[in-house]
Amino acid sequence: MSLANKKLDWNQFLEIRREVLKAWPTGQEVDLAEAIQYQSRIPAQRRFAEKMEEAKKERITLAQPRAGVALVHEHSELLQYLADQGEADLLPTTIDSYTRQNRYNEAQVGIEESRSVGRSMLNGFPAVNHGVTACRQVVESVKLPLQVRHGTPDARLLAEITLAGGFTAYEGGGISYNIPYAKEVPLERSIRDWQYVDRLVGYYEEQGVSINREPFGPLTGTLVPPCISHSIAIVEALLAAEQGVKSLTLGYGQCGNLLQDVAAVRSLEELAGEYLSRFGYNNAVITTVFHQWMGGFPQDESKAFGVIGWGAATAVLAKATKVIVKTPHEALGIPTKEANAAGIRTTKQVLNMLKDQPLVESKELMEEKDLIKAETRAILEKILEFGEGDVAQGIIRAFQAGTIDVPFAPSRFNAGRLLPARDHQGAVRLLDFGNLPFGEEIKEIHREKIVQRGKTEGRDPSFQMVVDDIYAIGKGMLVGKPR
Template sequence: MRPGAHPLRRTAEGARPVDFGAFVRARSRAGDLVVQPRMGFSDPGTMRAGLAATSAADATTVGTITLDSYTRVGELASVDEALSTGAKLNGYPIVTYDRAVTGQVLAGIRDETFPVQVRHGSAVPGDIFAALRRTLINATEGGPVSYCLPYGRTPLDESVRNWVRCTEDFAQLRESGVEPHLETFGGCMLGQLCPPSQLVAISVLEALFFCQHGIRSVSLSYAQQTHPGQDREAVAALRRLCGELLPTPNWHVVIYAYMGVYPTTDEGAYRLLDEATRLAVTSGSERLIVKTVAESRRIPTVAENVAALEAAALTARAARPGGPAPAESDSQTYLEARALVEGVLELSPDIGHAFELAFRQGALDIPYCLHPDNHGRARSYIDGDGRLRWAGIGRLPLAGLVGPARTREATASGLIADLSYVQRAFDRPAMESGAFRDRGRADIAPPESGSS
């Protein structure tokens, strides 16, 4: 037991939760890719069944409780109304439910071999973090930038203040003998069309923000984009910057299966998931968040989530390399990401304040993001090889690293074509061959309420 830690005690939710980050890293060292669904249900019984099915899957898994959209934006009266009328929500309303209800969801399922993470999406997460602390749920995700700009109109400075307070409060779980863990959501800003260097930079900066406010166990996200080679380069850059900059050794990388417009065919969806899995394995990443065959159509069922977990685990076993991922030299992505990180850190020693200044000055600028605090001058496009490129860098500190701006004018039709690039690329073989059904990996059940 580390000095100052409390003895392990039993609670209504079972044993006190393990360090989420340490668990994932240990499983990775044992040769396993940890796979995780994006699953949430409003009914406590269904949520418990989803966790149990995830735990029982033929894969090395961690559990997920994804919150509903009303809870994410603080519309708790709408949650009350939905629950009182029996309407299904698209996730689990953890703030509204009594601690004992959530305790029963977790009891006998969450343990030292199956940690659980709450996923949400809030720039105003105070009530959510309070609910996590009450239930001793010690793993969640988000960030002051990545849960602000893409999702709503909360001013960035307000989001930063909210996340400072919540991160520092969350860090106090350590006083109860529980190690808190935070995962950056910065690796998938807007889900698509953000060049990988900026995804990497924001993920690193949000992890540094968490560490600055008391968190010692972190994970850094990167979302699969449009080109496998560019993605491997990006993850190598992310891992290198983590090793260079993070003040804690307790970190790992999590890959998200593509966060944009998803294939409409089962075959295309599985091919895209296979590619995300291979990215995770070959890049040395420790965890993968899967997507299912239903992503383009509706909320996935428990059975579809389990099928995706087991499909990813099967691919991972076949793709597992014999040694660690090769080190990356000074790639273009690394050089750009490092320039962006350094450009922000030099603005202020307080990383939250540096975020505010960076967006105000254009040192960070998300392409096609309409949030009022985004500069809106950076532009991107997909080149003929499928790589994401800068069409214009605005005031990003990338002068000398990025060539002249692309000459073709950005148009609505061009943007729509880029947004659907991955969907079309992965659906095309199935459409041409007529393979519209799934591979037989899942016993597809009727739709249930949940959240992807």
């Protein structure tokens, strides 16, 4: 069967599903009809889609951390702490690395070791191994909406178990959870597997249960130009909408320049609405998520709080619907619950102070927004051209051609030719365009800004700028200027 952006036939879905549920014994716990009944009893205040739609109407920004440990009781306690002491608006369940790679036997070993030593020996919550009943224990232990956050190219069994377990939001996509995460997984396979996930979510929607879906916006997390993450987010939104998904939260990772980041968040929502409407998906609710800086952090906690505060300020001024919060231990490893809560409280303080302060519109902001839109449209139109109107086929061919290219991604199905660097004001530009389908007018804007930085710093633009920029924030700066 050739890949196409076409809603999966239900009988075909059920045939695939029988094999998916056999991948681990807990798959046999999933009763779809009973799961829908369980989900339908979850009150609105604990449902992700409703909470996001309400925040969008009120034009406020909600705060959500990342968090996950190996055992059920300890994970529940962690989430309760982040809700009560961290004042989070929304809660996550970050899935462990073994589960992300479908290595459930090794995840089980991690569970047993965690029980033996009395602390988590996994870097997340192994939901597949714990199963439906355990997931419901976690869901029922808190009063806030819960989302599954992971990084899995094949997330079908995880989706079955966690949705049956009462989670009301699910992150990821066939591109955003493949290209930045895996080396050898073909895009055709991961897109097909995520069509299954979205068809499952669409089925819940058909039964009156809305599950929020969120493509992973930051991708590789460092110096990703807005047009790249926008293009992938919108393509994944189109793929999800075709399968019946109605609640879509599209993401963007902070680059650091306030003007560019605000323009990016605002343009993302507008472009997504434009393309979803163009293909007839007019009943989807589009919200946005802003990820605080995903690159290297300062080791000093006080400096780390400065990075967190800057991310919070940018999110609220951009009017993102949600912000994903980092912790002051980012440079050190998995944070303590106290550090995680401190990052949320720092973010909430800034959100509350700035929520009623609109950013003054400026000519420069509009120009940046127009530039991002022009770049993103150029990529999307080329994808559609490659696929002869079908985004699923188009994205496969576009990656093969390098028309869409994610910087620093490990996947061998990604060209890896794109080379981003900051301009002298810290906005992310392109030092090497790879094979992006930009006209000379767009390219000249990037060249001029990179050259201007070179003159300011007294050096020729080169790969060294890229290296300097990658480490700059960890060293206390935004632009990697030579000392």
